[in-house]
Amino acid sequence: MKKLKLTIEGMHCASCAANIERAVKKVKGVKDVVVSLMTHKCFIEIENADEEEIKKAIKKVGYKIADIEEE
Amino acid sequence: MSAEEHRHMSEHHHDIPIEEKEMNSWRKKMFLSWILVIPIAVLMLSDRLFGIKIFEENIMRIIILILAFPVIFIFGFRTIKQGINGLFTFYFNMDSLIALGTVIAYATGFLSIIGIVQDYSGVSAMIMAFFTTGKYVESIARGKAGQEIRKLLHLGAKKARILRGNQEIEVNISEVRIGDIIAVRPGEKIPTDGIVIKGESAVDESMISGESLPVDKKKGDTVIGATINQDGILYIKATKIGKDTFLSHIIKLVEEAQGTKVPIQKLADKITSIFVPAIIIVSVLTFFFWFYFTKDASRAIGIAISVLVIACPCALGLATPTALMVGSGIGAKNGILIRKGEAIQTMKEVRTIIFDKTGTITKGKPEVTDIISEIDEKDFLKIAGSLEQVSEHPISKAIVNEAIKKKIKLIGVKNFKVERGRGIKGNVKGKNVLIGNRKLMNNNKINYRKYENKIIKLEDEGKTAIIVSANRKVLGIIGVADDLKPDSVEAIRRLHQNRYRTVMITGDNEKTARAIALKAGIKEVIANVLPEDKEKKVIELQRRGMVAFVGDGINDAPALKQANVGIAMGTGTDIAIESGDIVLVKGNLTGVVQAINLSKATFRKIKQNLFWAFFYNIIAIPLALLGTLNPVVAEIAMATSSVTVVGNALLLRNKKI
Numbered sequence: 001m002k003k004l005k006l007t008i009e010g011m012h013c014a015s016c017a018a019n020i021e022r023a024v025k026k027v028k029g030v031k032d033v034v035v036s037l038m039t040h041k042c043f044i045e046i047e048n049a050d051e052e053e054i055k056k057a058i059k060k061v062g063y064k065i066a067d068i069e070e071e
Numbered sequence: 072m073s074a075e076e077h078r079h080m081s082e083h084h085h086d087i088p089i090e091e092k093e094m095n096s097w098r099k100k101m102f103l104s105w106i107l108v109i110p111i112a113v114l115m116l117s118d119r120l121f122g123i124k125i126f127e128e129n130i131m132r133i134i135i136l137i138l139a140f141p142v143i144f145i146f147g148f149r150t151i152k153q154g155i156n157g158l159f160t161f162y163f164n165m166d167s168l169i170a171l172g173t174v175i176a177y178a179t180g181f182l183s184i185i186g187i188v189q190d191y192s193g194v195s196a197m198i199m200a201f202f203t204t205g206k207y208v209e210s211i212a213r214g215k216a217g218q219e220i221r222k223l224l225h226l227g228a229k230k231a232r233i234l235r236g237n238q239e240i241e242v243n244i245s246e247v248r249i250g251d252i253i254a255v256r257p258g259e260k261i262p263t264d265g266i267v268i269k270g271e272s273a274v275d276e277s278m279i280s281g282e283s284l285p286v287d288k289k290k291g292d293t294v295i296g297a298t299i300n301q302d303g304i305l306y307i308k309a310t311k312i313g314k315d316t317f318l319s320h321i322i323k324l325v326e327e328a329q330g331t332k333v334p335i336q337k338l339a340d341k342i343t344s345i346f347v348p349a350i351i352i353v354s355v356l357t358f359f360f361w362f363y364f365t366k367d368a369s370r371a372i373g374i375a376i377s378v379l380v381i382a383c384p385c386a387l388g389l390a391t392p393t394a395l396m397v398g399s400g401i402g403a404k405n406g407i408l409i410r411k412g413e414a415i416q417t418m419k420e421v422r423t424i425i426f427d428k429t430g431t432i433t434k435g436k437p438e439v440t441d442i443i444s445e446i447d448e449k450d451f452l453k454i455a456g457s458l459e460q461v462s463e464h465p466i467s468k469a470i471v472n473e474a475i476k477k478k479i480k481l482i483g484v485k486n487f488k489v490e491r492g493r494g495i496k497g498n499v500k501g502k503n504v505l506i507g508n509r510k511l512m513n514n515n516k517i518n519y520r521k522y523e524n525k526i527i528k529l530e531d532e533g534k535t536a537i538i539v540s541a542n543r544k545v546l547g548i549i550g551v552a553d554d555l556k557p558d559s560v561e562a563i564r565r566l567h568q569n570r571y572r573t574v575m576i577t578g579d580n581e582k583t584a585r586a587i588a589l590k591a592g593i594k595e596v597i598a599n600v601l602p603e604d605k606e607k608k609v610i611e612l613q614r615r616g617m618v619a620f621v622g623d624g625i626n627d628a629p630a631l632k633q634a635n636v637g638i639a640m641g642t643g644t645d646i647a648i649e650s651g652d653i654v655l656v657k658g659n660l661t662g663v664v665q666a667i668n669l670s671k672a673t674f675r676k677i678k679q680n681l682f683w684a685f686f687y688n689i690i691a692i693p694l695a696l697l698g699t700l701n702p703v704v705a706e707i708a709m710a711t712s713s714v715t716v717v718g719n720a721l722l723l724r725n726k727k728i
Contacts, residue, residue, distance in 0.1 A: 018344055019163075
């Protein structure tokens, strides 16, 4: 189990946050996603997931990843 | 990504906070949009209001189309792109509505040249200009909402002065290692968590705990990174660095809390998720309805655009997170960390508050108050202290401290053994020494009847009586008391004033427990509870309604989890903090009262916000459907609704807790 903390740019409404949650959840190996609209943070719990797939999913719904931290 | 790359990336992006970046970007878009929209407005209004035609009609249309183009497709590029992208991928967002509304309105400009419909291209530019203005104001307000939390992020020291040999060298905070000795001069920030090895000073910890009075620090005391050394030079040894420091933990808790859900928000979330496609459908139907009944395509398009731009789930979506953010920000400033949004809502239902005794109501640092012995007091303490020095129990520490205070030299012990929940035994100077409570004496058939009255007297005073025996003969008893925290009485009084039921739970015997509870003002006591049974007692109390549990120890974790709201003392163990829904950094009972007030105020704000957001949509959408709102007015109303919700959340900052 690994935890990622992403900083996301371009999120400005609740549906943005919900969309990112929905898109990331679909990536294989993602256990939990929580997106905070207010802090621009996205917390992801993964197990054997491809991080590139997650990045792609977020980009596909139209948002930019400003930073990735591993916890 | 390598660690190096990663660090580089973080540093780069942390230079300008993302909130500020977005605010600047909206401001730029707003100004540029208005520069073009003002001439458009002049052209349009002089025609419509005064009938003055500055240019010939088709030329004017072309001029407006040219002026409006950058407003929508350059300054509005991100919005249009996101919105259209959302339409095609079925990840609808509120940009989808604005994008559709403005692009359709712009397109009417071309259609109007061939004379099919009225020209809405100027209107489309105005909508975008008001949209960016609304977004700009909203981003300022959102930035304010997050101010307290952002302050935490920048609280940490950037540099540290570490000792290398006899030299002090200044290094970046990231270069400090555990075990480094750091010199902190008066007025400087303590760079990281550590322990004082030399020097004495008062330290201002208000930024971490909300405690306004400075705390005295001397050799052996722990200090927290980011607090400010006030008057003396302190030499500290770094014990925690980077992500493990207390400040980092606080930041993590607060940040993670922002992503947690408040249950009341669920309905709003559901509505938001179907809102955009539903409005698109409604808008299309509106167009056909009006076109069918009025045969006026221009009017039908205008109304359909109004519906698109006025219906914004944004206010609904912002209602909860902004209030939660402002609430947690105020909390963090006062040393109250809300870890789960749900706790805010549950707190409203809580009527019973259960307190752990030791370390929660009391200081958790017992002290020796009475020594009753039939042998010389020094000899007595030497025997007791020598055996107790091997144990980690707080009571043992109290006895050892007392011996040290009286300058008694302690000696080694053999065959030390802990009898859990009873006491300890071992061999001191060839004597079989047993120290503990009645149970220990009874189990070993040692007669302590001579002291029974004195034991009862100590217990009536809220003290714990420790019986000391050597070679099966009682030598005397030691009274140990754990004082109340200074604010416990006042905090309990305030809870009673607000008609909360308070219960104290403890492993102590009934008498001692009752005496402490009486001092604190708590009426109900559950005594003699084994650590593993605290959770069961919470379940029993839950039969009569929702409860909050306030505790600090490792053995409190299950009870904190079981309670409807778990309030953990930040001064306690990491495990207790991890189990709490709310963490009190200062670790006193006033914090409980404040946490309750803050939760209630935040939840009220969320409810207000949701009400206004729903109210806005319920009124505005029908008005637009009926064709009573001009598209530009619709956009102004939409922008106002979002700004109002965020602004209302900001009012929470004036709340005294």
